[in-house]
Amino acid sequence: MAIVKVRDNFQQARWNEPLIYELSTSGLRGIIPPPVEEEIDSEAGDVFTALPDAVRRKSELGLPEIAQKQVLQHFLHLSQETSGANLNNDMVEGTCTMKYNPRLCEKLALEPDFADIHPDQDPDTVQGMLKIYYEFEKVVKAVSGMDKFSLQPGGGNHAVYTAASIARAYFEEKGEAEQRNEIITTIFSHPCDAAAPATAGYKVITVYPDEHGMPDLEAIKAAANEHTACIFMTNPEDIGIYNIHADEIVEALHAVGALCFYDQANANAFLGIARAREAGFDMCHFNVHKTFGTPHGGEGPACGALGVRDYLAKYLPVPTVEFDGDKYYFDYDKPDSIGKVREYIGQSAVVLKAYAWCKMMGPDYLKECAEISVINNNYMLNIMEKLNGVTHAFRDNGIVRQEQIRYSFEPLTEECGVGSDDMNRRMGDYGIPWFWASHYPWVIPEPMTIEPCESYTKEEIEEFCKVVEICMEEARKDPDKFKEAPFNTAMHKRLENGDLDDPEKWALSWKAYCRKHSK
Amino acid sequence: MKTIGLIINPVAGIGGKVGLKGSDGSETLKKALELGAVPESGKKALVALKKIKEVERDVTIYTYPGEMGEDICKEAGLDCRVIGEIRSGATGAADTKKAAKELAKYKPDLILFAGGDGTARDVLDAIGTEVPVLGIPTGCKIHSGVYALNPRSAGSLICDFAKDKIKSTKEAEVMDIDEDLFRQGEVRARLYGYLRVPNEKKRVQNLKSGRGHSEEGALDLAANYIVETMEPDTLYIIGTGSTTAFIMKKLGLPNTLLGADLVYNNAVVASDCTERQILGALNDYDKVKIIVTVIGGQGYIFGRGNQQISAEVIKRVGKENIIIVATEDKMMSMFGRPLYVDTGDEEVNAYLRGYMRVVMGYEKFIVARVSD
Numbered sequence: 001m002a003i004v005k006v007r008d009n010f011q012q013a014r015w016n017e018p019l020i021y022e023l024s025t026s027g028l029r030g031i032i033p034p035p036v037e038e039e040i041d042s043e044a045g046d047v048f049t050a051l052p053d054a055v056r057r058k059s060e061l062g063l064p065e066i067a068q069k070q071v072l073q074h075f076l077h078l079s080q081e082t083s084g085a086n087l088n089n090d091m092v093e094g095t096c097t098m099k100y101n102p103r104l105c106e107k108l109a110l111e112p113d114f115a116d117i118h119p120d121q122d123p124d125t126v127q128g129m130l131k132i133y134y135e136f137e138k139v140v141k142a143v144s145g146m147d148k149f150s151l152q153p154g155g156g157n158h159a160v161y162t163a164a165s166i167a168r169a170y171f172e173e174k175g176e177a178e179q180r181n182e183i184i185t186t187i188f189s190h191p192c193d194a195a196a197p198a199t200a201g202y203k204v205i206t207v208y209p210d211e212h213g214m215p216d217l218e219a220i221k222a223a224a225n226e227h228t229a230c231i232f233m234t235n236p237e238d239i240g241i242y243n244i245h246a247d248e249i250v251e252a253l254h255a256v257g258a259l260c261f262y263d264q265a266n267a268n269a270f271l272g273i274a275r276a277r278e279a280g281f282d283m284c285h286f287n288v289h290k291t292f293g294t295p296h297g298g299e300g301p302a303c304g305a306l307g308v309r310d311y312l313a314k315y316l317p318v319p320t321v322e323f324d325g326d327k328y329y330f331d332y333d334k335p336d337s338i339g340k341v342r343e344y345i346g347q348s349a350v351v352l353k354a355y356a357w358c359k360m361m362g363p364d365y366l367k368e369c370a371e372i373s374v375i376n377n378n379y380m381l382n383i384m385e386k387l388n389g390v391t392h393a394f395r396d397n398g399i400v401r402q403e404q405i406r407y408s409f410e411p412l413t414e415e416c417g418v419g420s421d422d423m424n425r426r427m428g429d430y431g432i433p434w435f436w437a438s439h440y441p442w443v444i445p446e447p448m449t450i451e452p453c454e455s456y457t458k459e460e461i462e463e464f465c466k467v468v469e470i471c472m473e474e475a476r477k478d479p480d481k482f483k484e485a486p487f488n489t490a491m492h493k494r495l496e497n498g499d500l501d502d503p504e505k506w507a508l509s510w511k512a513y514c515r516k517h518s519k
Numbered sequence: 520m521k522t523i524g525l526i527i528n529p530v531a532g533i534g535g536k537v538g539l540k541g542s543d544g545s546e547t548l549k550k551a552l553e554l555g556a557v558p559e560s561g562k563k564a565l566v567a568l569k570k571i572k573e574v575e576r577d578v579t580i581y582t583y584p585g586e587m588g589e590d591i592c593k594e595a596g597l598d599c600r601v602i603g604e605i606r607s608g609a610t611g612a613a614d615t616k617k618a619a620k621e622l623a624k625y626k627p628d629l630i631l632f633a634g635g636d637g638t639a640r641d642v643l644d645a646i647g648t649e650v651p652v653l654g655i656p657t658g659c660k661i662h663s664g665v666y667a668l669n670p671r672s673a674g675s676l677i678c679d680f681a682k683d684k685i686k687s688t689k690e691a692e693v694m695d696i697d698e699d700l701f702r703q704g705e706v707r708a709r710l711y712g713y714l715r716v717p718n719e720k721k722r723v724q725n726l727k728s729g730r731g732h733s734e735e736g737a738l739d740l741a742a743n744y745i746v747e748t749m750e751p752d753t754l755y756i757i758g759t760g761s762t763t764a765f766i767m768k769k770l771g772l773p774n775t776l777l778g779a780d781l782v783y784n785n786a787v788v789a790s791d792c793t794e795r796q797i798l799g800a801l802n803d804y805d806k807v808k809i810i811v812t813v814i815g816g817q818g819y820i821f822g823r824g825n826q827q828i829s830a831e832v833i834k835r836v837g838k839e840n841i842i843i844v845a846t847e848d849k850m851m852s853m854f855g856r857p858l859y860v861d862t863g864d865e866e867v868n869a870y871l872r873g874y875m876r877v878v879m880g881y882e883k884f885i886v887a888r889v890s891d
Contacts, residue, residue, distance in 0.1 A: 187885075194883075198882065198883070202882075203882040203883070203884070204882065204883050204884065205876065205884045205885075205886060206879075206883075206884065206885045206886070207885075207886045208854070208855075208885065208886065208887065208888070211855075216886075216888070218874065219874050219886045219888065220886075222873065222874035222886060223874070223876070223886045417671065417675065441847060441851045442851075443851050443854040
């Protein structure tokens, strides 16, 4: 391998920035609006009397009082302390597909023709947006083979919850809802495949993998019975292994009368290569904000596109967007629908950006995107396998990895006591954002899950691996110092005194903080 | 400042290298020494003590003389206060027990001991759950859950304990393996009892704290599920262990920690039953279910610590009426390994082989492979 360039002089701003509430000075104003002109005042009268009692505040609004300059400065400081996909090498969020979001798509979303429309507008005035919904649905239908989609769910978990609700509606109609009160999932499926159906009222039966890291087909067969409503499974699973038995699993579940849901939150490994329909699934979903090139993270706007086969289409949330040959319209006429799962028709900005991305890519490049993702990942694996101190889940099982891999620093931990959390903090000093270790529970020890999708270059992959290598060398030389990292980033070492686990101490708002800490 | 009691069983593990599969009993020790075995327990424990040196300002160490602690403290450069007396070169189980009792009088925050399963039994006999303990694994047989993963992690754990980073303790199993049978190639274990150990998952099971439920919370949910789904007019055979004991507590019933109890319509109808008593009860009740937990680090559901629930009992109750309950932590710590059965009856072992559900929380199950 040629010499790898490493950005080893990274130095991030590290402000001990107070909370904006702590910067507040009573009476200080950022903006003082001019008094209302006399003419308007006399015309409008006392507008406050028109406000109904129910929406009137009874107490003062507790906002911070701070001048404009200090507000700007405060948020600039915070922005200097951030990292992310546009600034750093963000291939570290395995299972999340942090791909590049083309600026053009962002520009489209900012166009007033789109940004200024409102979901309550007459559909006749938003025909363009409705067309985009309609056309994007065609794309996800083609990619998955499903017959009908809802773009309403506001994210992957929400789509899984919607699928569980549809399964219930389906069995209610068959008179089997009470009997079928269990779902099956696998330990390396996304945890929402257990959590969302549990929220929808199902008992959760989880299955371990076999010795190769595949979901254990025999265990699934043993778990499936007349009580099973549905299996919720991810593929490839979180550890990057593609389940070649998917169709056999589907067959086993169908044999006991259950439905099959395919969690395709991360579909980057098989776009244009394999479809849920051919494997026999009844439902599937895409995280549009991952696979289809729209930004996500920080709980930002998301879209979980939920697709179903024709016999389940009548249960989908309302409305769907349809075309009568003349114009696009909202279809609420679905008496068997599970109803709305959120307001309006979902995150239109995400759909717009994803649609633009798909149109730019075209079918051939969608497929190429999957191929490059898998090649990138295996190129990285090839380098990582040569490093001492790191291994990966079910190594040497003879199965080619897909778009992501769950690595493990267990050998390093055994050697010098430095683990995944320590590596994570120190790699931050090289400008690598906090990597995704693993979903809970950590069954693969000292994990690190990496997904170098199609956006990353060979050089970036090499740089990342080099940083891993350098950090492991540092760890061996001085493990105690290493454990005090990071030194150059705004990130800090997590408190280990248990405060973060204590609901009496943590606070998600200033109000809660004041209450809990009697300020 | 934490007060730590330190006990080294200097002859722990001595039988291992000379193929004696254990060191319990003075005869074995004699034989081991004859075969040229060298006591290595102290040497292994030194790794932990050197780590503890890093927090020497935060700990006061009380220990026993010579090879039972004093020597190793000196070698690690640690100050210690020495109490008691020993006959150097001739220490045994009685000395471990005496040391534990004597050290407990100094009200230590924790007793750190180096040894194997036998040493853990001796500590349990001497002090029970009075004082939290932690084992440095230096013995031949480590089937008990009171030991750190290795001597270094024992040291790290004590460092965290000294710095007050570990706030709670939990009960861990002390297993009793019959060494004589073990030497003949047969593993016969029973659950001997419980000791209290620092509740630090990271060094024990590679699980992260602060995500999901705490182990106690998960156990509470699993126990609630079991209790809520118990059927009327059904005899429940409640197996051994602290997990099933927790269910009995939920039911508000007295429990035999290391024995099998029979429960019918929310009342105990027999306590600490023998196999014969259980078989007798099977004649009197139409519907019977068994509730067992996963015993020990090796993951046995039958044949370790609950031999009363015998092959014959299992055969008559039926596989479909067996309820297995274990916490998620326990199941995840055994990731990649099956649950085991060793009922002593090949036919029943084969009958249990395959897959069984384990209750891990409220309406939450895992399908585990069962092997023999």
